[in-house]
Structure formats: structure tokens, C-alpha cells
Amino acid sequence: MEKWRRSERVSVITKCLLENPNKLLSLNYFTNLFQSAKSSISEDISIIRDTFQKFGYGKIETLTGAGGGVMFYPEIKPEDKNEFIKAIAMRLQDPKRILPGGFIYMADIIFDARVAQKVGEIFAQHFMAEAPQYVVTMETKGIPPALMTAKALNVPLVVIRDGSRVTEGTSVSLNYVTGSSKQIRTMTLSRRALPLESRVVIIDDFMKAGGTAKGMVDLLSEFKSHVLGIGVLVDTGFPERKLVNNYCSLLKLLSVDEQNKRIAVEPTGRISE
Amino acid sequence: MEKWRRSERVSVITKCLLENPNKLLSLNYFTNLFQSAKSSISEDISIIRDTFQKFGYGKIETLTGAGGGVMFYPEIKPEDKNEFIKAIAMRLQDPKRILPGGFIYMADIIFDARVAQKVGEIFAQHFMAEAPQYVVTMETKGIPPALMTAKALNVPLVVIRDGSRVTEGTSVSLNYVTGSSKQIRTMTLSRRALPLESRVVIIDDFMKAGGTAKGMVDLLSEFKSHVLGIGVLVDTGFPERKLVNNYCSLLKLLSVDEQNKRIAVEPTGRISE
Numbered sequence: 001m002e003k004w005r006r007s008e009r010v011s012v013i014t015k016c017l018l019e020n021p022n023k024l025l026s027l028n029y030f031t032n033l034f035q036s037a038k039s040s041i042s043e044d045i046s047i048i049r050d051t052f053q054k055f056g057y058g059k060i061e062t063l064t065g066a067g068g069g070v071m072f073y074p075e076i077k078p079e080d081k082n083e084f085i086k087a088i089a090m091r092l093q094d095p096k097r098i099l100p101g102g103f104i105y106m107a108d109i110i111f112d113a114r115v116a117q118k119v120g121e122i123f124a125q126h127f128m129a130e131a132p133q134y135v136v137t138m139e140t141k142g143i144p145p146a147l148m149t150a151k152a153l154n155v156p157l158v159v160i161r162d163g164s165r166v167t168e169g170t171s172v173s174l175n176y177v178t179g180s181s182k183q184i185r186t187m188t189l190s191r192r193a194l195p196l197e198s199r200v201v202i203i204d205d206f207m208k209a210g211g212t213a214k215g216m217v218d219l220l221s222e223f224k225s226h227v228l229g230i231g232v233l234v235d236t237g238f239p240e241r242k243l244v245n246n247y248c249s250l251l252k253l254l255s256v257d258e259q260n261k262r263i264a265v266e267p268t269g270r271i272s273e
Numbered sequence: 274m275e276k277w278r279r280s281e282r283v284s285v286i287t288k289c290l291l292e293n294p295n296k297l298l299s300l301n302y303f304t305n306l307f308q309s310a311k312s313s314i315s316e317d318i319s320i321i322r323d324t325f326q327k328f329g330y331g332k333i334e335t336l337t338g339a340g341g342g343v344m345f346y347p348e349i350k351p352e353d354k355n356e357f358i359k360a361i362a363m364r365l366q367d368p369k370r371i372l373p374g375g376f377i378y379m380a381d382i383i384f385d386a387r388v389a390q391k392v393g394e395i396f397a398q399h400f401m402a403e404a405p406q407y408v409v410t411m412e413t414k415g416i417p418p419a420l421m422t423a424k425a426l427n428v429p430l431v432v433i434r435d436g437s438r439v440t441e442g443t444s445v446s447l448n449y450v451t452g453s454s455k456q457i458r459t460m461t462l463s464r465r466a467l468p469l470e471s472r473v474v475i476i477d478d479f480m481k482a483g484g485t486a487k488g489m490v491d492l493l494s495e496f497k498s499h500v501l502g503i504g505v506l507v508d509t510g511f512p513e514r515k516l517v518n519n520y521c522s523l524l525k526l527l528s529v530d531e532q533n534k535r536i537a538v539e540p541t542g543r544i545s546e
Binding site for chain 1: 278279280281283284285287288291292317320321323324325328330372373374376378380381384385386387389390412413416417420421423424429430431432434440441442463465466
């Protein structure tokens with residue numbers, strides 16, 4: 001029987017906790033794995049807990065009793081969060097991103113898994129107290145941040161499809177008007193994708209007038225969902241009034257000046273700790 | 274000046290390594306963080322390396338010299354991989370998944386972040402030796418496994434869009450014929466999304482005849498890409514011959530019997546260790 005040193009156990013337990021955020025891990029799993037006394041494992045965990053707290057990695061809670069275990073709630077330090085959001089703002093301001101029509105190219109940032117992971121952790125931390133059961137987004141660019149939010153919250157992701165050609169059994173479709181370009185579009189969600197009366201948060205990459213977000217809220221009302229909040233990576237300064245209210249964004253796109261090739265974007269500071 | 278214990282340092286270094294797979298982390302970063310001698314940090318790392326090796330978590334390599342540092346190559350133990358793939362097969366066999374037309378409902382599995390993460394780690398391990406520079410997929414369901422593969426490989430994800438209405442500057446579009454239903458469709462990739470002559474792997478959720486994969490390969494040839502391989506979560510037993518050759522799948526869908534409500538799916542065992 002191999003005997004494990006404290007630092008070895010700490011490394012393994014750290015890994016298990018990090019890979020299972022918001023999930024109760026049984027202490028027995030670890031006592032069996034290491035053939036160690038519960039007291040040793042508890043001490044390992046308290047070392048990790050104190051270290052994580054000192055470094056601002058998040059909270060670790062131990063639940064005692066028969067169903068006891070340990071749970072990790074990831075957090076990001078306010079200064080790390082601000083630095084991260086500022087770095088995204090810097091990247092977004094690159095004038096090479098300007099596309100015809102005053103759009104800006106964001107795909108490289110949206111599909112950057114590290115960015116998505118951090119955005120997901122920020123939104124998870126923001127919405128965690130509301131105990132959402134599902135994260136909902138709309139294809140395509142909403143998926144990376146929404147998937148990572150779902151991962152950090154340890155809940156399933158539900159993806160609303162663009163259009164109506166969906167081969168996923170009975171589904172609910174909604175025609176909606178995009179808030180800024182006033183186009184009529186359709187979004188569809190399979191009936192089996194989301195149980196009725198679920199508690200959900202909506203995560204998306206971008207919001208201009210909020211027409212898509214409003215459409216998602218309306219579609220979710222067909223599922224009697226409780227929409228706890230909406231988180232978007234970037235919203236725009238104009239129009240100031242959006243079609244939805246209860247949303248927060250990490251960044252605000254203030255202006256895109258095609259002629260002088262200048263993009264103004266700034267952190268909103270609207271995400272709570 | 275706070276003095277850190279070995280187990281505290283090990284917990285922090287474990288976290289940094291896990292969150293930065295396939296990325297060189299400087300030893301100086303850790304000596305500064307902990308105000309510790311390089312020898313202590315090196316010993317911390319060798320403890321983590323040995324522990325990770327014993328538990329089959331992956332390889333940790335230390336590079337000495339001025340540009341020295343430490344690098345983590347994640348791995349999944351063969352038995353864990355097999356168990357994971359078998360568990361997906363079990364979930365897929367649920368007859369409630371049968372949709373009209375002999376399709377099966379997979380969205381809940383595809384959009385499960387934990388599943389995607391593991392699939393991504395498996396494909397990353399499989400393709401790592403080829404040193405891909407980009408992971409390429411096509412929206413929508415390819416995104417979760419592809420994003421997680423990109424994360425594990427520490428490379429960017431490139432998403433080919435379905436259709437031609439893409440507002441991302443100059444782009445290349447390709448009309449292709451879906452291999453099984455013989456529909457003509459369009460896929461589009463923005464010029465700026467992928468530099469010419471990149472080394473890429475294609476990751477997707479599903480392959481039937483391989484028409485979409487073939488389309489992606491053809492579109493990528495416009496970017497002079499070197500396609501190192503194709504990984505799909507599920508392919509079908511029929512048609513046996515696909516329109517592409519160099520692909521591997523984790524699971525094979527053998528049959529969907531709508532009348533008797535039976536789905537046959539099995540692990541392919543074709544993913545190398």
C-alpha cells in the first residue's frame with residue numbers, strides 16, 4: 001500500500017476541486033483514494049481552502065455529516081477581473097477590427113477559449129447566488145461564453161437555434177424583430193431542451209438594441225422559465241434604452257468611427273463582485 | 274513577508290499548470306510569487322509531476338536554461354477514457370432519443386460542458402503530436418467539443434459559418450452537397466479568421482457521409498491549410514465509406530430502429546492513447 005505525502009494529496013485534491021466547481025465531492029472518495037484518515041484529508045482541504053482564499057481563487061466549503069463533502073465555488077479577484085476586462089477593451093479598440101457598416105470583428109476574441117473561460121467564471125460568480133438551473137444562449141457566438149458559464153455553475157447549457165429548420169422533435173419557434181436593423185427573424189427551441197418553470201440565466205456575446213435578448217425572454221416565457229438575469233460580453237452605448245432591462249455587460253462599445261478609424265470601448269464596471 | 278508552506282505552493286502551482294495546458298510557465302513567476310528559491314519550486318514541481326504521472330493526469334516537463342519553465346501536457350488514462358466513452362454510448366442508447374426520420378437527439382450531450390471538456394481533452398491528446406496551430410469546426414454543435422479541444426491544445430478556435438450571410442469582412446464561401454441528404458448548402462469562413470498555410474485539425478460532433486467534413490477540407494484548401502486530421506464525436510456505421518479518410522471518431526452509431534425503438538451505438542476504440 002502506497003503512502004501519500006501531504007503535498008501529493010493536496011495536488012490531487014486541488015485538481016479534483018478545480019475540475020468540479022459548484023459540485024459536492026465526498027470526503028470518502030478521497031479517504032479511499034489515499035487510504036488516509038478523514039482527519040488528514042480534512043487538514044489537506046483546510047490548507048487548500050486557506051491558500052485559495054489568500055490568492056482569491058474562490059471559496060471552499062466543507063459540509064459535515066453523513067452526506068458530507070467539500071465544495072469549491074470559483075471566484076476571480078476584483079483586480080484580476082478588472083485587468084482582464086481592460087485587456088479585452090484594449091484588444092477591441094484595434095482599428096483593424098472595423099468592418100464595413102460600422103461593425104467590429106470580434107470572432108477571434110469570442111472563440112478564444114481562455115477568454116470564454118474567464119467570461120464564464122465572471123458571469124457564474126455574478127449569477128451564482130440566484131441558483132440558476134440552466135444557462136441559455138442563442139447560436140452562434142453566444143455559445144463559448146455561455147458554455148463556460150454553464151461549466152462554472154455546473155448546470156446544463158441550452159442553445160436556442162437561429163431559424164426554424166431544427167430537427168430536434170417538437171419545438172417552439174418565435175418570430176422576432178431585431179432591435180436595430182428591424183429584420184424579422186425566427187428563433188427555435190426544442191421542447192425537450194428545457195423543462196418547464198426552470199430558473200435560467202441568459203448569456204450572449206453582444207447586445208445592441210436588445211431585440212434578440214427580448215426574443216429569447218419571450219421564447220423562454222413559452223417554457224414558463226424564470227429569467228434570473230442576462231449577461232452579455234459587450235453592449236453598445238447607443239441606443240441607450242434596450243428592449244430588456246435586467247441585463248449586465250462587461251464592456252460597452254461607445255462608438256465606431258469608420259472614417260477616422262477609431263473604436264471607443266470601455267469596461268462598464270457593472271458586474272458585482 | 275509571508276512564508277509559504279510546500280503544500281500551499283503545490284496547490285497554487287497545480288492550479289496554474291491545470292489552467293494553462295500546453296503553455297510554458299516561467300519558473301521565475303513562481304519564485305517571485307512565493308519569494309522562494311528556484312530549488313524549492315523545482316522540488317514542488319517534481320512532486321506534482323510524479324503525482325500527476327501516478328494518477329495518469331498527464332506529463333509535466335521542466336525546461337532548464339534562461340528561457341526555462343514548466344509545461345503541462347494533459348492526458349486521460351486509457352481506462353478513464355474508455356469508461357467515459359462507454360458512458361456516452363449508454364446515454365445515447367436511450368430510446369427516448371429517437372426523433373422522426375431516424376435522427377437521434379444529442380443536443381443535451383453536445384452542450385454538456387463536462388462532456389465537451391473531456392472530448393476536447395481526448396482529441397487534444399490524440400492530435401497533440403502533430404502540433405496543430407488551429408482547431409477548426411463548423412457551427413453549431415461542433416463548437417463545444419472544438420472549443421474544449423482548442424483550450425486543451427492552447428490554440429485558437431476557428432468557426433466556419435453555415436450559410437453566406439456573414440458580416441466579418443472578406444470571406445470565402447463554398448457550396449457543398451451534404452453527403453447523405455444531398456442538399457446544397459453554403460459554408461463561409463472569414464479571410465481574417467485563419468492565416469494561410471496553417472496547420473489545423475477539424476473537430477465536429479457528428480459525421481454521416483462526411484459531406485460537411487469534405488466541404489470543410491475543401492474550404493480550408495482555399496486557405497492553403499494543412500489538415501492534420503479530423504475528429505468527430507459520433508459517426509455512423511452507414512454509409513461505411515465516408516467522403517473523407519483521415520478522420521477518427523469516439524463512437525459509432527450503428528442503427529436506429531424507429532419501429533422497435535432501439536438505438537445501437539458503440540465505442541470505436543479508434544482513438545490512440
